[in-house]
Amino acid sequence: YRIAVMASGSGSNFQAIVDQVQKGKLDVSIELLVCDRPQAFVVERAKEAKVPVFAFNPKEYASREAYETLVLKELQDRQVDLVVMAGYMRIITNVLVEPFFGRMINIHPSLLPSFPGVRAVEQAVEYGVKQTGVTVHFVDGGLDSGPIIAQRAVEIHEHETADSLTERIHAAEHVLLPQVVRWLREGRVSLDGRRVSVRL
Ligand code: GRF
Numbered sequence: 551y552r553i554a555v556m557a558s559g560s561g562s563n564f565q566a567i568v569d570q571v572q573k574g575k576l577d578v579s580i581e582l583l584v585c586d587r588p589q590a591f592v593v594e595r596a597k598e599a600k601v602p603v604f605a606f607n608p609k610e611y612a613s614r615e616a617y618e619t620l621v622l623k624e625l626q627d628r629q630v631d632l633v634v635m636a637g638y639m640r641i642i643t644n645v646l647v648e649p650f651f652g653r654m655i656n657i658h659p660s661l662l663p664s665f666p667g668v669r670a671v672e673q674a675v676e677y678g679v680k681q682t683g684v685t686v687h688f689v690d691g692g693l694d695s696g697p698i699i700a701q702r703a704v705e706i707h708e709h710e711t712a713d714s715l716t717e718r719i720h721a722a723e724h725v726l727l728p729q730v731v732r733w734l735r736e737g738r739v740s741l742d743g744r745r746v747s748v749r750l
Pocket of ligand 1: 557558560561563638657658659720
């Protein structure tokens with residue numbers, strides 16, 4: 551079972567998957583890291599883990615479709631079964647969504663459909679909700695809008711700051727994301743319209 555990860559930043563979620571694979575707890579082969587910021591720390595993590603990297607600078611392309619066509623070719627050449635978006639901070643187009651619908655997931659730091667988009671953690675603190683959390687969902691054409699596979703709640707404490715909350719959100723993500731990858735790998739997940747069921 552071959553997976554690729556797409557990420558833009560620090561890559562702690564990428565690392566959480568690598569760690570589970572290295573401990574023998576997740577039976578997948580990480581074929582590729584796709585990164586739209588060649589200087590991002592996640593690229594260092596991939597090199598350390600001996601995962602091949604496809605990094606590109608979107609500014610060097612005429613359109614999203616132009617670089618996504620290259621990404622698609624990389625994914626297809628490596629016969630990737632599942633694409634995991636782990637902090638990939640760009641909208642993707644049909645060039646990637648269509649060929650991978652049902653085989654591409656994203657992790658988002660809120661209980662969707664609350665607080666889609668960037669700054670989800672800050673927005674939850676500012677809004678004053680008492681719980682937020684993390685969501686793993688299939689990717690569709692919208693912004694954080696695809697069918698939800700799993701969610702985990704995180705309490706918001708009094709005097710919480712975005713920084714302190716981000717730490718606990720990350721801890722929840724690092725458990726949930728490898729877990730969902732395991733479910734998919736084991737064929738436990740089925741999709742019926744918007745509704746996802748997981749056989750545990
Ligand atoms: C995560 O919080 C993810 O939910 C969000 O971006 C962050 C990426 O963190 N979309 P990292 O790069 O995996 O450390």
